[in-house]
Amino acid sequence: MSDTKRSHLLHLGVIAVLFALFFVLPAYHVGNLSRIMVLAVYAMGFNLLFGYTGLLSLGHALFFATGMYGLGMAMNSFGIAAEPALLIGLICAVVMAAVVGFLALRTSGVAFMIVTLMFAQAGYLTILYFGAYTRGDEGFVIPQPDRMIAGIDITGETARYFAALILFAVVFLLIAHVVRSPFGRTLVAIRENEERTRMLGYDTDRHKLKAVILSGTISGLAGAAYALLFGYAGATFATVQYSIFPLLWVLLGGAGTTLGPIIGVAFMFYLIDLSSSVTQAYMLIAGVVLVLLTLFAPQGLAGELRRRVMRWLP
Amino acid sequence: MAAVILETKGLTKSYGGLNANEDVDFELRRGKVTALIGPNGAGKSTFVGMVSGRIPATRGQVIFDGQDISALPAHKRIQLGIAYTFQITSVYAGLTLRENIAIAARRRLGKDRKAVQTKVSGVLEQVSLLDRADQDAGDLSYGHQRVLEIAMGLVQDPRLFILDEPTQGLAESEVDDFVTLIKTLVGDTTILLIEHNMDVVMRTADYIHVLDNGRSLASGTPEEIRKNTAVQAAYLGTDVDA
Amino acid sequence: MDFGPHLMLASLEGAVTAAILALTAMGLSIVFGVMRVVNVAHGEFYMLGAVLAWVVASMVGASPALGFVAALVVAPLIVGCIAVVADRVILQRVEYDPDRTIVATIGLLYIIQQTTLMTFGPDARPVEPPFNDRLALPWFELGESGFEMFWPWGLSITSYKLFVIFAAMAILTALWLLMTRSKAGLIMRATQQDSETAQAFGIPVGRVYSYVFGLGAGLAAVGAVLVVPIQQAHYLMGHDPLLLSFIVVIIGGLGSLPGTVIAAFLIGMSDGIISVFFTPTLAKIFATLVVALVLVFRPQGLLGRVER
Numbered sequence: 001m002s003d004t005k006r007s008h009l010l011h012l013g014v015i016a017v018l019f020a021l022f023f024v025l026p027a028y029h030v031g032n033l034s035r036i037m038v039l040a041v042y043a044m045g046f047n048l049l050f051g052y053t054g055l056l057s058l059g060h061a062l063f064f065a066t067g068m069y070g071l072g073m074a075m076n077s078f079g080i081a082a083e084p085a086l087l088i089g090l091i092c093a094v095v096m097a098a099v100v101g102f103l104a105l106r107t108s109g110v111a112f113m114i115v116t117l118m119f120a121q122a123g124y125l126t127i128l129y130f131g132a133y134t135r136g137d138e139g140f141v142i143p144q145p146d147r148m149i150a151g152i153d154i155t156g157e158t159a160r161y162f163a164a165l166i167l168f169a170v171v172f173l174l175i176a177h178v179v180r181s182p183f184g185r186t187l188v189a190i191r192e193n194e195e196r197t198r199m200l201g202y203d204t205d206r207h208k209l210k211a212v213i214l215s216g217t218i219s220g221l222a223g224a225a226y227a228l229l230f231g232y233a234g235a236t237f238a239t240v241q242y243s244i245f246p247l248l249w250v251l252l253g254g255a256g257t258t259l260g261p262i263i264g265v266a267f268m269f270y271l272i273d274l275s276s277s278v279t280q281a282y283m284l285i286a287g288v289v290l291v292l293l294t295l296f297a298p299q300g301l302a303g304e305l306r307r308r309v310m311r312w313l314p
Numbered sequence: 315m316a317a318v319i320l321e322t323k324g325l326t327k328s329y330g331g332l333n334a335n336e337d338v339d340f341e342l343r344r345g346k347v348t349a350l351i352g353p354n355g356a357g358k359s360t361f362v363g364m365v366s367g368r369i370p371a372t373r374g375q376v377i378f379d380g381q382d383i384s385a386l387p388a389h390k391r392i393q394l395g396i397a398y399t400f401q402i403t404s405v406y407a408g409l410t411l412r413e414n415i416a417i418a419a420r421r422r423l424g425k426d427r428k429a430v431q432t433k434v435s436g437v438l439e440q441v442s443l444l445d446r447a448d449q450d451a452g453d454l455s456y457g458h459q460r461v462l463e464i465a466m467g468l469v470q471d472p473r474l475f476i477l478d479e480p481t482q483g484l485a486e487s488e489v490d491d492f493v494t495l496i497k498t499l500v501g502d503t504t505i506l507l508i509e510h511n512m513d514v515v516m517r518t519a520d521y522i523h524v525l526d527n528g529r530s531l532a533s534g535t536p537e538e539i540r541k542n543t544a545v546q547a548a549y550l551g552t553d554v555d556a
Numbered sequence: 557m558d559f560g561p562h563l564m565l566a567s568l569e570g571a572v573t574a575a576i577l578a579l580t581a582m583g584l585s586i587v588f589g590v591m592r593v594v595n596v597a598h599g600e601f602y603m604l605g606a607v608l609a610w611v612v613a614s615m616v617g618a619s620p621a622l623g624f625v626a627a628l629v630v631a632p633l634i635v636g637c638i639a640v641v642a643d644r645v646i647l648q649r650v651e652y653d654p655d656r657t658i659v660a661t662i663g664l665l666y667i668i669q670q671t672t673l674m675t676f677g678p679d680a681r682p683v684e685p686p687f688n689d690r691l692a693l694p695w696f697e698l699g700e701s702g703f704e705m706f707w708p709w710g711l712s713i714t715s716y717k718l719f720v721i722f723a724a725m726a727i728l729t730a731l732w733l734l735m736t737r738s739k740a741g742l743i744m745r746a747t748q749q750d751s752e753t754a755q756a757f758g759i760p761v762g763r764v765y766s767y768v769f770g771l772g773a774g775l776a777a778v779g780a781v782l783v784v785p786i787q788q789a790h791y792l793m794g795h796d797p798l799l800l801s802f803i804v805v806i807i808g809g810l811g812s813l814p815g816t817v818i819a820a821f822l823i824g825m826s827d828g829i830i831s832v833f834f835t836p837t838l839a840k841i842f843a844t845l846v847v848a849l850v851l852v853f854r855p856q857g858l859l860g861r862v863e864r
Contacts, residue, residue, distance in 0.1 A: 188409070284666060287667035
């Protein structure tokens, strides 16, 4: 079987399993899984930039929050319906990613991390500053009757699960396609050796900007979907912590693998879920996991799997 | 077609007041092998760096096939048909050989997977690395990495192929293979070769250009250069009058 | 109060902020300068210094002055030791790779912060200052009979705040002497210049890195001990100093020590003055954007020189 075929089967298989899980799992876990799938979309957006292009942004919460507030404020402050609001959230994320990418990509390495961190921090503070409209830390609830897509009420557990699954599946397959395309292979080449890639005639700056925009847009889509499906937007989602989370998920699951994000999110979600019932200091787990990962498994779970067993893993 | 494919006029690079290259005028003849030689620190790598666009020139012009490319960024110059190999091996250590070469091939062949595959296999065979195609480039021996570096240039079917010390660190048999390879390219491809190994230079070069202290010292056929007293002085450290 | 006295008050408050900030940012700057790594957990070392100051002071108990002095000695030492251990256990093993160090120190940030939350608890705790007399300040104005001196109501500073300013200056001077006049400083500068050559000349680079990391953390802790009598100790207090230290180090030029002091002064003063006249949130938005844009357009810092 060719690698391409294997990879198609693998991705369709994951989606099929997620589909089947709905009928098997108890309600509590179905609810969790909806959330995990939406957050995995965020992680996949981050992974495209970090895992495949080798650019570590510490400010992705800015894109997530842009999508979230783009949709949330369009619906709440302007009374726009869910579908166009989703589009507005997406457009906001594209613009934000283009601006941040254009500026931040003039730097590299540590400076790139700090610049993205600072932009995100400025974004978070801006949300607080306009607290009269954004409701700041407290956030706002998107009323249940407005949360309809194509006439379907997505607030119920079933509809929400399948909405999340469709979103996840689309982005999952899109990423799987992109990373196998010439564009995606060039991103990997940039990650491995940027100077070499430039001297093979590729416009690396342009590729990196495209990667930031695509990554930021997917992250923004996740933010908008989160607000729509769970009916809440708040400044918490713009904090540094929400920029660190995707890094954690992707490192845990395996940077530069298509499976890594969903594995990392699911693993971390249940780790925090279990530990927060024991202690309020649940972020301690996140810290310990980060340190252990950098020390012992920089490739993450799927990365180790690829290294040891299945070299063809995309 | 003009006989000259590449020309530089007054090409200069200064680092904080020090000139690594000063007013280098240079002509490269189409379809020929030209060797760029000179003592260590003569500015050879800086010069080809400026030609390829990797190093921005302080001043001066680079004209490629009648077009002034002085203002073009490196990737645009490469797209015009200039291939460049690094002096210090620079391959994608974490990727397979096949993928290394495919990245180089894909820029021109794009989405056509079949064409890329055929082209890559062809080049791998040409440089006798086909049996190692699925190894990670980082696991190759140093000599094989040098060959891979050259293969990444070849696969682009360049009009001008710049090789910066390609035989450095190669075993003798590998050097012979390299010389044979270069000879098969002559005619279609113009080759600019930086080389320390004078044996390789004499076996391959149609023309030789000598740099010393960042300036052009001499240029001509191997025979003329061999007789040039200034070159002898620069290389042997003897005074011209002696 | 009139504008004049108001501005003077703001400047004095700004000077206190600047003094603390200079110490904290200096720690970050030395670590970056010598080791070429960014320590994201720096703010947590600051927080740890403040919390330990409370622990030590409340254990001594006898008199506020004695407790404070004990804290000033013990807290930075403990923090320094913790940092040395963190360097040995974590940073040395990732070989100071810039990216992996950032990720690892993010992990360290949460470990320190959350462990403090579990042991110290979520409450803010005060440390009593060793002395705290209110000193009224005079203001001069050109009146009908020439210059007049008077004492505007509210224009005052505490003796402790003045002490903070002078203490910080003393410590920074000592640090400067250490870096320029001592053998330890020479070794640090040699390592900073070229760690491989330093290694070849028999300098134990690994040990130097550990001590530098400890020194950096210790400086943050000193700043925190000084601040605790003014601002209470709390497990989340490391966030702002980290951000401000970043800003200072970047504006001052990464790794440049004089640049760091000047930038700390500028940022501290303007932070003090801006927050008196504007909302602190707006001031922070402005500051973070300035830092981002400085990095984008002038990566060598406002005061740094272009290399090469």
